[in-house]
Amino acid sequence: MLEELKMQVYEANMELPRRGLITYTWGNVSGIDRSKGLLVIKPSGIEYDELRPEDMVVMDLEGNRVEGRYKPSSDTLTHIELYKAFESVGGIVHTHSPWATSWAQACRGIPCYGTTHADYYYGEIPCARSLTAEEIQEGYEKNTGLVILETFANRLPGHVPGVLCSNHGPFTWGKDAGEAVHNAVVLEEVAKMAYQTEQLKPGLQQAPQALQDKHFERKHGANAYYGQK
């Protein structure tokens, strides 16, 4: 079942090591079939060079395994919370990519210092608050999802397709698994450049709002003119 989605999710997972976002098995990608209400996700802890499309695990939105011989990624319940709340999202990625994770470990959102950031993320890429000890003990992965949703109470997931989890790492998303990986690559590059920018000029302000608006609009607005659209 869901063979095409499994292939998409498999390909998106395999893109993580190719793009240098992954050490060992430290990441996972999922994709959802909205019409069936089922998601496909990488199995937990399987090496990338042993992974095959048919190893992808099919889950429902209650967290039950519907198909697959492996256990799903240990972060599956986080993915599910995001899919339930973010209706436009078709794919989700979690990694420990080093630059984004460094910001997450510093418990800081990434300010928008330039057009590379503004081309994809509108405004700061936020860092979700730390979970309480109770939240961690009672349902760590589900609560990780809920604290992300709390962070997006006043944000549009389509305008800011990613988040940092305090002392943990990034999640990104997109209309499908491939776009979610694309946004993970962008986040890592943006995180690196924001770090370097701050070292060059401590106390710097974010990029002018008009510039942020222009770049986001030129790529994502109603009158977008970047690319061949």
Next chain:
Amino acid sequence: MLEELKMQVYEANMELPRRGLITYTWGNVSGIDRSKGLLVIKPSGIEYDELRPEDMVVMDLEGNRVEGRYKPSSDTLTHIELYKAFESVGGIVHTHSPWATSWAQACRGIPCYGTTHADYYYGEIPCARSLTAEEIQEGYEKNTGLVILETFANRLPGHVPGVLCSNHGPFTWGKDAGEAVHNAVVLEEVAKMAYQTEQLKPGLQQAPQALQDKHFERKHGANAYYGQK
């Protein structure tokens, strides 16, 4: 038409990912045929591994597409302003290469800290001022070109073959597309080393003027003796 120039511009574009200056489609190279008053530029948003020489777009200096099935790079109007003002320039590059972009995001020019810099760029590599909100809204790409020209009011584009745009990234140029890419590679390397130099010695002065003069002259002066010239 302009088949040879298209091939040159294509090859120069393909050098960007090989040299690590590019993530996804974040860059563009153009070249100009001065006798015909036409420039050739990369199409907007096409993946590098799908790009072919015949995909290059031919434009006139008024910004009209003369040939090509694709839309040109969204930065084409910036390139045009530079070609109109910098008569010795035959090729232009724009990237978001991470070290140069970090300086641009910090809104800082790159001081000349050593001979690697002085071999190619005479004095500081300047950072153009921020555009005003009006300049951004009324003609972002054209005004990006004009603010670069403003920055070069007292500089020779042949002595300083590149510039940073505030909160954006670098443009470099040269006698042809290949040399413009060469200067983009040099800029990235120089930007990296200047960053590291400042971390090692905050408050450092630029390299002695006599040393800057010597290295620039030995490579580019009337009595240059570097290489096989």
Next chain:
Amino acid sequence: MLEELKMQVYEANMELPRRGLITYTWGNVSGIDRSKGLLVIKPSGIEYDELRPEDMVVMDLEGNRVEGRYKPSSDTLTHIELYKAFESVGGIVHTHSPWATSWAQACRGIPCYGTTHADYYYGEIPCARSLTAEEIQEGYEKNTGLVILETFANRLPGHVPGVLCSNHGPFTWGKDAGEAVHNAVVLEEVAKMAYQTEQLKPGLQQAPQALQDKHFERKHGANAYYGQK
């Protein structure tokens, strides 16, 4: 003798350059056969691309060479002290991997800033105290081992599978040579991210204890649910 262990130790050594942990011959991996009381270790100063499984040297725990035409790694006596004291350890790695070595050169342990660290190392990765001049002169390699053991007087080697030696570099270990290399790769990645984290937020505290507990337990505890166990 010990052909299977030699092959394991050889493969683990060859993983060091593949993972970017090694320049030239700056590292060594060993493995132990507990039933025979013999360990197998890389010969000293042999280039990785000339190394063969049969070049591995067999040593006893008194430091005598039992088999092999080459001299063993100059750090063999350090490995031996660790094997004698850490009974659950089956493999040991020493490298000069640049990020971990930078922390060692700063004579600082690596604080636990996030889940990547907590997934493998429970709490700070300690830095052993400097050897005295007498300790260096009287038995440098053996005393390097002893000062590591001193550092682990109140730590479990299974919970913290690595250490930094002041002004020197890291040692890591595991149930076999392969796992010891795995932990060396993790240490290097964790060391890099901790460095970057501190630059982003000087004076930062370690990750919340509940989060550290959760991640270590989810991977290594009695009810571990990461992977396919």
Next chain:
Amino acid sequence: MLEELKMQVYEANMELPRRGLITYTWGNVSGIDRSKGLLVIKPSGIEYDELRPEDMVVMDLEGNRVEGRYKPSSDTLTHIELYKAFESVGGIVHTHSPWATSWAQACRGIPCYGTTHADYYYGEIPCARSLTAEEIQEGYEKNTGLVILETFANRLPGHVPGVLCSNHGPFTWGKDAGEAVHNAVVLEEVAKMAYQTEQLKPGLQQAPQALQDKHFERKHGANAYYGQK
């Protein structure tokens, strides 16, 4: 003539891009035949992928070209001064490798922070003083050599096989061209780690003298026991 030495010097030059020490043509390696009083050096400004063994240039110690269709490296006169003064040296390398060059641009010697450094360089890797304007104008390359010799008035070139030139970059040497390249690779790695070490602990002291002595002696002393010697 000197076919074997040409091949050695060619191979040593080709190792520079393989080891990541070189962008474009920013480096050169030479080797000397002491019995003939002739040195072999890379031609100036030739791309590495076009270089052939027979392109190497033969020079005498007065700076005359003895054989070769190309002009020698523009830094040849610096090499010559070093060969004349450092009698045990058989090969010399100059690069603009980014970490070592960053220290050179900061006009700082590299303190010995650990055993990786001490294994090859005994004590600080010094930075030569800046040339005066007169020295630059009257004989830049020769005076670059002389100021290095001035720096080594109280140092042994065999104990410290490299130097940084202020606002310029490193020179390293060894018993032959291959060892000189080896020392250039080590210098770059040591420069990187020393930078990172200082960021982790500002105001740090050098490694204990007894540790420096031990590591240098264990590899280079009369009773050296590293490797298969």
